[in-house]
Amino acid sequence: MGNGQDICMGEVVVGISGASGAIYGLRLVETLLRAGKTVRLVVTNSGRITLQHECDTTPEDMAEHEGVILEDAKNVGAKSASGSAPIEAVVICPCSGTTIGKLAAGISDNLVTRSAIVAMKERRKLIIVPREAPYATVHLENMTKLSSWDTIIIPASPGFYQHPKTIDDMVDFVVSRILDHLDVDNSLINRWTGDEIQ
């Protein structure tokens, strides 16, 4: 960098938007921290509602108990939004149809959308975890656009070939796929060997 300062490579921004499935974001944060990653957490206003309603927690609680760096979604000048900051990847988990629409239109009106658009322009890894049922055509068209621009789309739809027994098992399935795409070693699920089907 030339200024003699230590830089910390490998920070991951996790955005939680207001789609159902806040538990996926919560578990993702936990597992990234356990893997030694620095995590910057940004939660939209609607994400706060789903976090509280579905997981009975708040972004502030997560910062206190999980140890993430919490950034204010209104602060589009925060580090997560910087093109020069050492951000490795941005994951929006879960990702609402609203946030998908904004990304497809290039709108960065809060720190979640801004950090994602910055990821696109800086060619950083951008992963979104959409959850909606059914999808409207506009969602599908927007996701097609995002996918063609190299956004990785990992839907919040667990597989059942692992024979999940609990909600945590199903959440771990999806989180494992996200970690795989972040190149984070994990054993959240049993890897398919090919010998399972006789």
Ligand SMILES: Cc1cc2nc3c(=O)[nH]c(=O)nc-3n(C[C@H](O)[C@H](O)[C@H](O)COP(=O)(O)O)c2cc1C
């Ligand atoms: C309890 C609850 C569940 C919701 N679930 C979804 C959902 O699964 N998918 C979705 O796209 N929007 C869902 N929404 C609507 C979004 O929160 C809403 O569209 C909001 O504008 C998203 O804004 P954000 O992307 O800035 O978080 C839900 C809202 C609430 C209150």
